[in-house]
Amino acid sequence: MDIKELEPGFSICHAIYPSDMAELKSRGFRAIICNRMPGEAEDHVDDAELRQAAKAIGIEWVEIPVTPGEYTPEAVEAFGVAIETLPTPILAFCRSGRRAVSLWIHNQMQQATCDIGPLLQAAHAAGHDLHEQKDTFIKR
Numbered sequence: 001m002d003i004k005e006l007e008p009g010f011s012i013c014h015a016i017y018p019s020d021m022a023e024l025k026s027r028g029f030r031a032i033i034c035n036r037m038p039g040e041a042e043d044h045v046d047d048a049e050l051r052q053a054a055k056a057i058g059i060e061w062v063e064i065p066v067t068p069g070e071y072t073p074e075a076v077e078a079f080g081v082a083i084e085t086l087p088t089p090i091l092a093f094c095r096s097g098r099r100a101v102s103l104w105i106h107n108q109m110q111q112a113t114c115d116i117g118p119l120l121q122a123a124h125a126a127g128h129d130l131h132e133q134k135d136t137f138i139k140r
Contacts (some may be wrong), residue, residue: 003027004097004126009088012100012126016093017045018053024091031060031086033079035094035103037067060086066099071106080107101126 001020005011015036016024024032032054034047051061064078083090083104092100105119 002097003091006101006104006122006126009090010083010104011089011091012097012104013091013093014097015095016050016091018049021053021057021059024054025057025059029059029089029091031062031082031088031090033082033086033090033092033100034061034063035066035092035099037065062086064103066094066103068099071099071102076103076106076110079103080110083107097126 001013001016001023003011003013011029016032032050034050036047038047047063051063054061062082064075064082066072066075079092092104094100101123105116105123108114108119109116
C-alpha cells in the first residue's frame with residue numbers, strides 16, 4: 001500500500017484489499033472512506049467484502065461513491081461530514097487515490113479562508129498533480 005498523508009489524521013491510498021486490513025489497523029487507522037463506484041472494476045475486491053473485513057477488526061467504514069471527475073455538492077458535503085465525524089486517523093481510497101484527494105480539496109475549499117496553493121501542493125506530494133483542475137476547485 002502506498003499511503004500518503006494529506007494532513008494530520010487524514011490520508012489517501014489507491015485500491016485496498018481485505019488482506020490489507022490488519023496492516024491498516026496496526027498503522028492506527030480507525031476509519032476508511034471508500035470513494036469507488038460499486039462494481040467499478042472487475043480486478044478489485046467487492047466493496048461489501050472490504051467493508052466486512054474492516055468492520056471485523058473494528059475499523060469504521062463509510063461509502064461515498066464518486067464517478068471520476070464528477071464531484072457533486074452532495075458527495076462533497078458527505079465527504080466533509082465523514083471527515084468531521086469519523087474517528088481519526090482516516091484513510092480515503094479509490095482506484096488510484098485521485099478521487100479521494102479531489103474530494104478532500106473540494107471539501108477544504110468550502111472554508112472561507114482556504115488557500116488552494118497548499119492543497120494542490122499536498123496533492124502533488126501524494127502523487128496527484130491537480131493543477132489543471134485549479135479553477136474547478138476554486139469555482140465550487
